[in-house]
Amino acid sequence: MAHAEPADGRSTERSTIRPSIQNTAGSVYGASVQAGAVHGDVHVHLGRLTLPPPRQLPPASRRFANRQHELTQLDDLLACEFGTVPTVIVLSGLTGVGKTALALSALSRWSKRFSDGQLYADLTHPAEAAPAEILGQFLRALGVPADQIPQAEAERAALWRTISAHRRLALLLEAPASSAQVRMLLPTSPHSLAVVTSQRPLRGLMADGAHLISVESLDADGSLELLRQHLGAELVAAHGDPARELAELCGGLPLALTVAAAHAAARPHRALSYTVTTLRRAHNRLEYLSMNDDLSAQASFNTAYESLSEPAAGVYRALGLTPGQGFSVELAAAAIDTDLGTAEDLLRELLDASLLTEFDADRYRFHDLVHEHARHAAEEHDLPEDRAATQERILRWFLHTARAAASTVMPARRELDYRFFSSSPPYFLPFDIEDYNTALAWLDRERRNLGAAVGEAAPLGQPELAILLADAMQPLAIIHKDNGHTIAVDEIALIAAQATGDVAATNTIRKRLARAYAGQGDVQRAQGHVDQALRDTSEAGDRRGYASALKSLAILHVATGNLEAAEDCFLEVVQILRDLGRSRAEGLALINLGDALVQLDRAAEATEHLERARI
Known part of the structure; x- marks a missing residue:
């Protein structure tokens, strides 16, 4: 409270002076004079102006969708700690994912809890947002006169801790470069909250007791x-x-x-x-x-990319060239031709920059748009021959690993011939393809990536890799009978085999396509592939290939209910394979023949053939 007297010294009714500032809502802050009459000048002697509590947060987004899970997490954390310790929450995620919108929505819900003020700082550019500068802004916002704010950073921090110790404050700190940039800005009151948005998880703050909430893309x-x-x-x-x-x-x-x-x-x-x-x-x-x-x-992705070290930027570009989605550390090591330890360190840097997500143990993936950004970055920064070498290493790793898994699942299956050259880099196999179940699970998990690799191989001038990759996927096709995927992959492989003039591979792929189309009920396409395979193998004098094509015809007859024709074909297949000394293949054909005879209600004959298959 202050008092005023007339400047000429005449007596008058004593006037009451109140600090007042009037805002549009009618509230009054700062100096106001209430007096019955005023004669002459009035001298007002006031203390410092009293400011309203700061409300510095940007307005919450008017368009905010489907973050109830994250809002519940935030509510629970605040309810658990409010009044006991200063609460610090880090919202981490990809640029553009809506971290700021989530923070503002939550803080607007809690505004009444923080009656002493809501403070905001954009820390994107550390040189322009040094802790001392931000502390000065916060202190002035809370009413500390500029001439009473120390110049030394440590003294400002001490004053901030004192000023904030008993206040109900909420802070939003955006895009800090490090945990150290944040620590000095944190209020000390147990009734305070600091929400930090960052692409990086800020592990230093987590070690101090901060809570991390990962913000993902919308479903x-x-x-x-x-x-x-x-x-x-x-x-x-x-x-x-x-x-x-x-x-x-x-x-x-x-x-x-x-x-x-x-x-x-x-x-x-x-x-x-x-x-x-x-x-x-x-x-x-x-x-x-x-x-x-x-x-x-x-622009957002460019900023995140430019923050990477050069080795991490290199692996980011290399992985942008991977087909499909999702990869392991072993593939990353192959892509940049390095060891597993180095690859893990570089992947960790991409994780910290929120350019990569670890969605399972040792399994990583890009957001679709980040994957596209990484691929364009490779096209912009890397020479064509370097990109081609990277893509070939990736494809050969897929082939090496798929063949290892296929051999574990079906060790007796006949594979197309292929030799890894001595100049190939060492390829690290995943640890989880050591037995039948894990190897089959790997093939199933990587099915889409392997299919994408088949699609990319031929345009890259590697048709042989397309043929071999499709062949390595066959155990999965045989066991799971995913005819649609088999057709999609083998149609690409067939074009590659025809382009290289590989007759044996062409006929093998036709056989697979015929069975897949038959499995889908597309008899016309299945018959077309069988007929062409029979003609080609007959003209080439390839008895083994002819038997295989004839077996496909027999299976097609079974699928269409023509069991007598199927029996004739199976009997001819068995005889050819016996003459060639292919005992395992003969045994499998005898099993097929037995199944057809069972459907013809000729169980005794079927038993005879099945017994022979066991020999």
Whole structure:
């Protein structure tokens, strides 16, 4: 409270002076004069101006979708620690995944708990956001006069600890370069909260007791919810399939979804499918999903990439050339021709930069858009011959490992001939292909990656690798009978075999295709492959190949119910194989013959053939 007197010394009713600042809501802070009458000048003697509690947080996003799980985690952490210790929470994840939106949404829910202020600092550029500078900003915001703030960083930190010790404060600290940049800024009150957003997990803060919440991309439902918020529920409902494809093309990344929605909204007279088609056909999706530096998937990923060490940037580019999704440390080592220890260290740096996710023990994957960014980075920075060498090492590792797994699953199966050259680098095998079950599980887990490798081999000038990779996948096809995948892979392998003039491989692949098409009920395509294989092997005088093609014809007859014709074919196959001394193959054909005879209700004959198969 202060008092005022007239400047001319005449007596008047004593006036009450109150600190007042009036805001738009009608609240008054700072100096105000209440007096019945004023004669002459008035001298006001006040202390320091009292400021309202700072509310520095940016406004929460109006379009925020499907983060209930993370919000519940945050609520639980705050409820557990509030009032006992200062709470520190690190939100870590890929750039553009919505860490800031999540933090602001949570802090807006809790605003009443932090009556003494909400402070904000963007720490993206350490040179411009030194702890001493940020401390000065915080202290001034809490009412400490500028001339009373120490110049020395340590003294500022001590004053900050004192000022914050008994206040209910919430802080949002964005994109720090390290844990050390954050520690000095943390308030000391047990009723305080600091939320830190970072691409990196900031293990130093975790060691100090901070909690880590990983923020992932939105799932399909969350992506559609965000699109509804941007484009309207009616439009998304009316264009359900394009909306779902758009969500998939954006990989559930909120930044990408927001930009894509903005493109769609800017062309209201075009169907949503136009945006989807444009994005699908784009040579570089990231360029389309970028509007400016503040809303750019490309720029965000560039910043993360440029923060890597040169060796880590090299493995990032190399892994951008991997087919499919998901890989192991052994493949990473092959890609850059190094040892496992070095590969693990470099993968850890990519993990810390949130450019990579570890989704299982020793299993890693890129977000789809990050994978695309890594591939474009390789195209931009690496010579064509270097990229080709990297891709060949990756494909040969897949072949080496797939053949090892296939041999474990079916050790007696006849493989196409292949020799790894002495110049090939040493390939490290995964530890989990040592027995039948684990080797089969590896083939199943890597099925899509192996199929993608087949598709990439021939365009890279490696048709032999396409043929051999498809062949190595056969134990999986035989056991799981995934005819659709077998057809997709073997159609590519067939083109590669025909291009190289490899007749034996061509006929082997035709045999597999015939059985796969028959398994799908496509008799016409199956018959076409069988007939061509029979002609080719007959003209070449390849008795073993002819027997194999004839067996495929017999199996096709069984599938179409022509059991008598199947019996005749199987009997001819058995005779050819017996003449060639192929006892194992003969035994398998006898089993097929026995099965056909059982279906013909000729059990006694079937038993005879099955007994012979055991010899």
